[in-house]
Amino acid sequence: MAHIDICGKFGAELDKTVEMMVARGKGLLAADESTSTIGKRFEKIQLENIEANRQAYRELLFTAPKEYTQFISGVILYEETLFQSTLSGKAFAELLTESGVVPGIKLDLGVKELPGTDGETATQGLDDLEKRIQKYYARGARFAKWRAVYKVSDNGLPSQLCVAQNAETLARYAAICQQNGLVPIVEPEILxxxxxxxxxxxxxxxxxxxxxxxQALIQHNVNLNRIILKPNMVLPGNNSPTKAEDDKKIAEYTIDALTSTVPPAVRGIMFLSGGQSEQQAVETLNAINKVNAPKPWAISYSYGRALQDSTIRTWAGKKENVEAAQKAYLEQAKKCSLAAKGEL
Structure with missing residues (x-):
């Protein structure tokens, strides 16, 4: 069978985007919380979940002192955010691009239960994907994200059906992205x-x-040089009776999982924080980068909560706290950056 170049005219641009995303010591800010998820964050600071407040919070992040661009190479945006602007009228995507930060877009439309399983899910959003990508590309997005979710249990979850369904969907999404000029972040999140x-x-x-x-990515002719993998770290369950001794193995087990399965063609692995605290997410990433084993990929972060918790608490929805909140964001981003180099 002849080699199929799925990226077509976008090849060089996709290479440039990946190059920017995996720059040493830089990671991604996941600011793609859905309207309901950001609402939960706002609830904790007693702030009303309205568009003006969501816009103000994202503006705070994207107009932080220029120093943040040393630690953040790209920002994942929610659709609403991609089409928002600063109060002075500059589109967020344009603002980021001018700062040397790549704007990205969350493309999946959330999960639906897989019939015939024990509450497992498949991710929705393939139907009009090409049309949506073209609209987001025109607005300035240059990479995308799609999250699949897997439950884990001692009695055999995830099921083979869940594993196969989500692999297929992730691969189809990645192929459609590359065909239309976006670098796909492939996010199989095991809980x-x-x-x-x-x-x-x-x-x-x-x-x-x-x-x-x-296996699915290769079957769909996805170019592995032009994807980013966003996996979970290998952590024990929170209620595991052996949690304390398991915690010491996290970094080595995570590297074991990656070296066993991820081809060296992949340029970047950017971990999700998966419910870890800001400090945990930094310490674990640092430990993973310190493991003495061949690591052919850039290993970095794509954090939401683990980059924003202190920031949002410091801000508390008040204009007079913006500067202090941006400082908190910078401090956490710097720690993540050091951890991405194993220099903490």
Missing amino acids: VMEGSHNIETSLNVTKRVLASVF
């Missing part, structure tokens, strides 16, 4: 922290899921 399973179970499930995702 490893939920439950009483030990770290061995998390490791086995992570390997099984990643292996199936890469």
Whole structure:
């Protein structure tokens, strides 16, 4: 079978985007919380979930002192945010691009239950994907994100059906992105922290899921040089009886999962924080980068809460706190950057 170049005329541009995204010591800010998710964050600071407040919060992040661009290479946006502007009228996507930060877009439309499973899910959003990508590309987005979600348990979850369905969907999404000029972030998120399973179970499930995702990507002729993988770290369940001793193995088990399944063609692996605290997410990433093993990819972060928790609490929805909140954001981004180099 002849080699199929899925990226066509976008090849050089996709290479440039990946190059910018995986720059050493830089990671991604996941600011793509849906309207309901950002609402939960606002609830904690007693702030009303209206568009003006969502816009103000995102403006705070994107207009932080220029220094933040040393630590952040790209920002994942929600659709509403991609089409918003600063109060002075500059489109957020344009503002980011001018700062040397790549704007990206969350493309999946959330999860729906898979019939015939134990509450497992498949991700929605393929139907009009090409049309939506073209609209977002025109607005300035240059990469995308799609999240698949997997439950894990000692009694065999995720099921083979869930693993296969989500791998197929992630691969189709990635192929459509590359065909239309966006670098796909492939995010198979295993909810490893939920439950009483030990770290061995998390490791086995992570390997099984990643292996199936890469098999599907290759079948769909996705160019692996032009994707970013956004996986979970290999963590024990929060209620695992052996959690304390398992915690010492996280970095090595995570590297084991990656070296067993992720081809060296992939340029960047940017971890999700998966419910870890800001400090945990930094310490674990640092430990992973310190593991003495061949690591052919850039290993960095794509954090939402783990980059924003202190920022949003400091801001508390008040104009007079914007500067202090931006300072908190910078401090956390700098810690993440050091961890991405294993220099913490």
